[in-house]
Amino acid sequence: MAMTDPLGDMLTRIRNGQRAKMDSVLSPASKLRANVLEVLTREGYIRGYSDDASGKHPQLRIELKYFEGEPAIKHVARVSKPGRRVYSGSQEIPTVRNGLGITIVSTPRGVLSDAEARENKVGGEVLAEVF
Template sequence: MNDPISDMLTRIRNSQMRGKSTVETPASKARARVLDVLADEGYIRGYEAKTGKDGHPAFEISLKYYEGTPVIRELKRVSKPGRRVYMSVGDIPQVRQGLGVSIVSTSKGVMSDANARSQNVGGEVLCTIF
């Protein structure tokens, strides 16, 4: 697998389109950090580490819905393996005039765009959520 973050985001997107309550994805530290930001921002209920069907470590992600519609309306990968996107703190985009969130990988860890601005750090923009 070339892009594990993109794979996880696609699994979340597909599961929400199908109305699933949970989705399973292989575990990794990078995925855990992105899931922490999603949980902190209120886009998912949470996640827990477990052993997958094949015996490898996995995360079971609890998806969040509001009145039957998914909380996540749009989930886009920005920085990809073929084209990395780095931005300084002043260039980090606001998603939908601040209603959405960008997830940024900085030297101080993976965080939301608001946290990156408050800590005055830029980095690689992993994805945007609305």
């Protein structure tokens, strides 16, 4: 059966992996997923990611990050879903936990965090929120 929300699936794999205290998780590879992982790496929520060609299909190995035994990501949620897309202008991008978290936005200039999108004065589709 086809997956209806690939990005939501990747975020769920990250959430479940951190609850199980895993070092890394695997997710099917795509450009959007890689771009979202790049933002999470830049912002310090994951240690990094790499391509994993050990299986039949290309996958991404996501290295999870912990701080004193606690996961670096306390909450991760999909905002814009296939059934209800959420778009926002550069000035209306929501802040997460008064700026302690990030909002991941897909813009014409690529996938950016909320601070980068405001700095570049671009809006777009609000993909997820992380803190």
